Amino acid sequence: NAGVTQTPKFRVLKTGQSMTLLCAQDMNHEYMYWYRQDPGMGLRLIHYSVGEGTTAKGEVPDGYNVSRLKKQNFLLGLESAAPSQTSVYFCASTLAPSNEQYFGPGTRLTVT
Amino acid sequence: KQEVTQIPAALSVPEGENLVLNCSFTDSAIYNLQWFRQDPGKGLTSLLLIQSSQREQTSGRLNASLDKSSGRSTLYIAASQPGDSATYLCAAPNNAGNMLTFGGGTRLMVKP
Numbered sequence: 001n002a003g004v005t006q007t008p009k010f011r012v013l014k015t016g017q018s019m020t021l022l023c024a025q026d027m028n029h030e031y032m033y034w035y036r037q038d039p040g041m042g043l044r045l046i047h048y049s050v051g052e053g054t055t056a057k058g059e060v061p062d063g064y065n066v067s068r069l070k071k072q073n074f075l076l077g078l079e080s081a082a083p084s085q086t087s088v089y090f091c092a093s094t095l096a097p098s099n100e101q102y103f104g105p106g107t108r109l110t111v112t
Numbered sequence: 113k114q115e116v117t118q119i120p121a122a123l124s125v126p127e128g129e130n131l132v133l134n135c136s137f138t139d140s141a142i143y144n145l146q147w148f149r150q151d152p153g154k155g156l157t158s159l160l161l162i163q164s165s166q167r168e169q170t171s172g173r174l175n176a177s178l179d180k181s182s183g184r185s186t187l188y189i190a191a192s193q194p195g196d197s198a199t200y201l202c203a204a205p206n207n208a209g210n211m212l213t214f215g216g217g218t219r220l221m222v223k224p
Contacts, residue, residue: 004155033211033212042201042214042215042216042217043156043201043203043214044214045211045212048210048211050210056210058211059211090155090156092156097143097205097209097210098143098144098163098209099161100146100158100161101146101158101203101212102158103148103155103156103157103158104155105154105155106154106155
């Protein structure tokens with residue numbers, strides 16, 4: 001049982017480049033989330049999904065897109081990266097909102 | 113809008129001390145509260161989840177309490193050890209129940 005995995009672990013982008021972060025979970029969880037963590041700002045929700053084929057905006061969705069084509073995968077896309085998107089990105093999943101959320105190890109993204 | 117505050121932001125104690133970390137939240141209509149541990153450069157590890165119907169939850173040397181009426185939760189760590197050094201985060205769901213709001217965390221250092 002790998003839990004929640006994220007790829008890649010590190011990435012450096014130049015302004016304007018695009019990339020996709022992959023989150024995978026093997027716990028058959030319905031709910032999946034993407035957060036960003038910044039010094040002094042804590043963890044903030046970017047987008048989330050309550051099931052395969054559905055996505056919704058969180059607190060800070062601008063500049064990001066997501067897709068949940070398969071139940072076990074949740075993709076986060078940056079179409080045109082900006083320095084303000086330099087952050088650590090965490091994916092999480094849970095069976096239901098009343099249950100524990102399980103987090104991946106994070107992706108450290110630097111945009112220059 | 114749910115707001116979560118953690119005090120103190122940092123705490124340094126000698127090994128063996130019992131300690132209390134505090135978490136307060138503004139919207140008391142929560143159905144659970146979750147405590148996490150984060151080691152430097154790592155993801156979040158779930159420690160305890162307290163449902164709204166519970167007053168406390170225990171795991172080993174950790175005990176978390178929940179008082180919805182006062183909007184407070186505490187994490188009690190007994191007989192602290194250097195290995196407990198980490199950042200501790202609490203998180204409460206928003207009133208729609210579709211996302212967690214995190215506190216800023218308490219950075220704990222346990223000195224040998």
